[in-house]
Amino acid sequence: RNLQKVGFYDPIKNQTYLNVPAILYFLEKGAQPTRTVYDILRKAEFFK
Template identity: 85%
Template sequence: MVKLHLKRCGKRQRAVYRIVAIDVRSRREGRDLRKVGFYDPIKNQTYLNIPVILYFLEQGAMFNLEELFKIFQRRRVSLWNFALINKQQTKFN
């Protein structure tokens, strides 16, 4: 199973986070399947590769609501697509 989450990078006291798709069985800082964006909390910059994120969500990837949902909201990403995907996942479970 694949999970989207934040991977910490950067120097001490200067954290930058990559948004990555990673296998659940690997470590948090382990090898990622694909980089799908980044988040810089100090400069308040974000980059999201929306088509790739939607692809992984369609394939059944999970993501942490607290971390990534806030980033998606800040970027004003249409969460309608995410709602449809989550609705389909609950229908099959």
């Protein structure tokens, strides 16, 4: 099983890095984010 990193979230340092092109690619292919990932994307204003 291959996994591709599309970002990270560090709650202690309050850091978020998102690989937006990779996230868009997977969402367009039908990937469904987990509730936690969805919340991180929402906080980063990904869906605006």
